[in-house]
Amino acid sequence: MRPQQWVKNGFVFAPALFAGRLFEAPTALASAAAFAAFSAAASAVYLLNDIVDVEADRAHPKKRLRPIASGALPVPLAYVALVLLLLIGVGGAWFVAPPLALILLAYFGLNVLYSLKLKHQVILDVIIIAAGFVLRVEAGAAAIAVQPSTWLLVCTSMLALFLGFSKRRHELTLPSTETRRVLEEYSEPFLDQMMGLVTALTVISYLMYCVAPETEARFGRGMLLTFPFVLYGVFRYQYLVYHRNEAANPTDTLLTDRPLLATAALWAMAAAAVIAGIGS
Numbered sequence: 001m002r003p004q005q006w007v008k009n010g011f012v013f014a015p016a017l018f019a020g021r022l023f024e025a026p027t028a029l030a031s032a033a034a035f036a037a038f039s040a041a042a043s044a045v046y047l048l049n050d051i052v053d054v055e056a057d058r059a060h061p062k063k064r065l066r067p068i069a070s071g072a073l074p075v076p077l078a079y080v081a082l083v084l085l086l087l088i089g090v091g092g093a094w095f096v097a098p099p100l101a102l103i104l105l106a107y108f109g110l111n112v113l114y115s116l117k118l119k120h121q122v123i124l125d126v127i128i129i130a131a132g133f134v135l136r137v138e139a140g141a142a143a144i145a146v147q148p149s150t151w152l153l154v155c156t157s158m159l160a161l162f163l164g165f166s167k168r169r170h171e172l173t174l175p176s177t178e179t180r181r182v183l184e185e186y187s188e189p190f191l192d193q194m195m196g197l198v199t200a201l202t203v204i205s206y207l208m209y210c211v212a213p214e215t216e217a218r219f220g221r222g223m224l225l226t227f228p229f230v231l232y233g234v235f236r237y238q239y240l241v242y243h244r245n246e247a248a249n250p251t252d253t254l255l256t257d258r259p260l261l262a263t264a265a266l267w268a269m270a271a272a273a274v275i276a277g278i279g280s
Contacts, residue, residue, distance in 0.1 A: 001043035001085075005251050009038045011133055011156065012140030015148050020275045027144050033096045034143035038136060040089030041104045045111040047082040051075055052115045099142040107135045122185035126168060130160035151209040158202040162234065165194045166241050195241075199234060206230050222274035229267035236260050 012034045013022060021027040050057065050068040057069035067073035086108060094101035114128045137156050141148040169191040172183055209215055210223040236259055254260055 001081075002046045003039075003043075004255070005042065005046070006035075006039040007251050007255065008133070009035050009042060009136060011136035012038055012143065014137050014152060014156070015141040015146050016144055017272065018149065018152060018275065019144070019146050021144065021146075022272070030096055030143045031140055033092065034100055034139050037089045037093040037096065037100065037104060038107075038139055040085045040092070041108055044082045044085040044089065045108060045115070047078050047085070048112065049115045051078055051082075093139075097142050097145065100139055103135055103139045103142055107132060107139075110135075119180075120182050122182055125182050126161060126164035129164045130157055133157070133160035149214075151205075151212060151215070154205050155202075155209055158198060158205045162195075162198045162202045162237075165191060165198055166237060169195055170241055195238070199238060202234055203231060219274050223271070225274060226267055226270045229263050229270060233260060233263045233267065236263065 013031050016022040016027050016031045019027075022031070047068075050066055053063075054068050054075065057063035057066055060069075063069060068075060068078055090101050090104050090108075093104045110128060110131060114125070118128050119125045133156050134153055137148050137152060168183070168186055169188070171180060172186055172188060172191060207227060210227050211221075215223055236257070237253070240253060240257060240260075254264060
């Protein structure tokens with residue numbers, strides 16, 4: 001079920017944060033319910049992925065220890081858990097807001113296609129991963145009945161592409177790549193180009209959001225105070241990819257690299273302060 005990966009579902013809180021309603025009790029509860037529902041659906045996806053990849057995982061030095069690959073979790077039982085988690089996630093989402101349930105179904109359907117076919121399609125594999133993050137933001141917006149801003153969706157897309165290509169770049173340097181066929185279609189020079197492009201787009205898109213007229217109308221120039229944290233976070237992550245040979249898993253990197261974890265926390269506090277009116 002990968003509970004350590006649920007941190008990715010924190011993107012569902014972004015619409016409430018940027019709408020300035022995160023600390024309102026009804027909004028916070030709806031966002032938390034969306035987080036729980038998305039975590040259940042995401043866990044169903046992880047089970048599906050491990051079922052589909054069971055033979056390949058058994059040939060991998062680390063993945064062979066996963067419950068399904070090792071035989072600790074029988075495949076039939078994994079299917080039962082998958083269905084129950086999906087029903088719990090979608091059912092709970094429908095109780096919060098019907099559009100949220102539809103987004104969860106779209107997320108699961110997209111990941112079924114990814115697990116069965118699309119993860120072997122070069123470039124498209126990373127785009128599908130990025131789409132999952134955008135759906136998380138849409139889910140958070142649906143839960144509290146707000147329209148996510150274009151800037152929020154753009155910045156989320158660029159950040160997700162940055163993390164996706166970073167992960168592929170790191171995976172390509174590992175000695176064992178037989179369990180991810182799509183890596184045969186990538187090369188280090190190509191991924192270096194993609195990294196350079198999406199790094200620039202990530203930083204520029206966030207900077208443009210900070211200085212956009214609609215942003216300044218709401219927060220003054222306070223949001224610019226958060227930009228240094230984004231800049232350092234992106235550069236720190238690149239450093240881990242290129243000089244520490246890390247960042248194979250964005251979640252693990254975020255939770256284990258202290259400078260990166262501190263930067264994320266400082267960005268969140270600064271953004272919350274600005275949105276609350278302290279920095280405007």
